[in-house]
Amino acid sequence: MRDFKNIAVIGGGLMGAGIAQVFAAADYRVTVFEPNEEVRLSLKNRVVENLELMGSDVDIAGSIETSGDLAETVASADYVTEAAPEKLDLKREIFADLERLAPADAILASNTSVIPITRITEGLETAHRMVGTHWWNPPYLVPLVEVVQGERTSAATIDHTMALLRGLGKEPAHVKKDLPGFVANRLQHALWREAIAMVAEGICDAQTLDSCVKNSFGLRLPVLGPLENADLVGLDLTLDIHKTVIPELDRSAGPNPFLEQQVEAGRLGFKSGEGFRIWSEEEKNNLREQLSVHLVSTQRERDSG
Numbered sequence: 086m087r088d089f090k091n092i093a094v095i096g097g098g099l100m101g102a103g104i105a106q107v108f109a110a111a112d113y114r115v116t117v118f119e120p121n122e123e124v125r126l127s128l129k130n131r132v133v134e135n136l137e138l139m140g141s142d143v144d145i146a147g148s149i150e151t152s153g154d155l156a157e158t159v160a161s162a163d164y165v166t167e168a169a170p171e172k173l174d175l176k177r178e179i180f181a182d183l184e185r186l187a188p189a190d191a192i193l194a195s196n197t198s199v200i201p202i203t204r205i206t207e208g209l210e211t212a213h214r215m216v217g218t219h220w221w222n223p224p225y226l227v228p229l230v231e232v233v234q235g236e237r238t239s240a241a242t243i244d245h246t247m248a249l250l251r252g253l254g255k256e257p258a259h260v261k262k263d264l265p266g267f268v269a270n271r272l273q274h275a276l277w278r279e280a281i282a283m284v285a286e287g288i289c290d291a292q293t294l295d296s297c298v299k300n301s302f303g304l305r306l307p308v309l310g311p312l313e314n315a316d317l318v319g320l321d322l323t324l325d326i327h328k329t330v331i332p333e334l335d336r337s338a339g340p341n342p343f344l345e346q347q348v349e350a351g352r353l354g355f356k357s358g359e360g361f362r363i364w365s366e367e368e369k370n371n372l373r374e375q376l377s378v379h380l381v382s383t384q385r386e387r388d389s390g
């Protein structure tokens with residue numbers, strides 16, 4: 086497999102800093118391009134905070150270079166990950182620049198959450214070396230990276246990217262068709278669609294709905310994926326259940342009107358203090374803390390084998 090040394094990360098916000106941290110922790114030479122000076126100057130401190138949370142060596146942050154010059158950042162890069170804002174036109178401009186400025190054999194990856202890589206790379210000559218790599222937040226604690234094959238992405242680009250990510254201790258998943266949302270976000274939002282529809286219809290309140298998930302199949306999910314679960318209970322039983330349940334599930338083609346009304350009314354969730362539920366500062370902090378503790382302890386279990 087190809088030997089990568091110099092990693093460039095484009096955009097040093099939430100995801101870019103976390104992705105840079107993962108590469109730096111694995112001893113790659115990492116440079117982050119970030120146009121906003123304030124964000125650029127805060128990057129190392131943010132990485133130190135993440136490393137402290139994980140109980141890892143904070144010196145890793147010191148090895149990350151930052152730059153406000155894109156050409157300089159990518160001039161000797163052999164692997165580039167773009168983590169700029171989720172705007173198609175901006176990502177297209179960045180990829181056109183990267184095609185021109187990075188070495189001809191560098192792999193160019195985008196951390197887009199939902200935009201097909203084929204749309205970002207439209208019209209570019211070297212789309213064979215361009216690939217989607219959808220990391221999850223926080224990138225240093227969530228193992229999945231979806232490796233999305235655009236219509237023109239070469240098999241070699243996929244193989245090298247998968248091997249590189251595996252070497253970082255990640256769980257790369259090859260997504261063979263370039264559809265919005267890839268795999269995991271499509272599944273996640275299929276669940277959210279049904280959850281929102283049930284609350285909107287008054288079947289239960291939001292707290293009860295979350296409790297139903299956390300105290301049932303949510304407990305099994307870390308060891309039992311949905312298709313393993315179907316095999317475990319039997320496809321005959323699964324078919325019988327689907328004959329009754331599937332016709333009842335929400336099948337609306339767009340966002341639920343209830344969600345639209347919540348947003349229009351300014352009920353945005355943690356940001357405004359009320360979303361599906363009302364959140365005090367203490368409740369918000371508790372939930373964030375619980376999530377961090379859970380993700381860190383899961384990571385420690387993985388590290389200890």
Ligand SMILES: NC(=O)c1ccc[n+]([C@@H]2O[C@H](COP(=O)([O-])OP(=O)(O)OC[C@H]3O[C@@H](n4cnc5c(N)ncnc54)[C@H](O)[C@@H]3O)[C@@H](O)[C@H]2O)c1
Nearest residue numbers: 095096097098099100101121124168169170171197198222
């Ligand atoms: N936040 C998440 O949970 C999450 C998860 C997975 C994927 N993503 C995706 O990762 C990407 C980055 O998201 P984020 O949450 O880190 O956003 P962010 O806003 O925290 O960071 C984006 C950074 O890009 C910088 N930027 C602006 N213009 C730029 C340019 N022309 N070139 C380079 N950098 C530029 C901004 O100054 C900012 O610091 C998006 O595509 C997003 O959809 C986000």
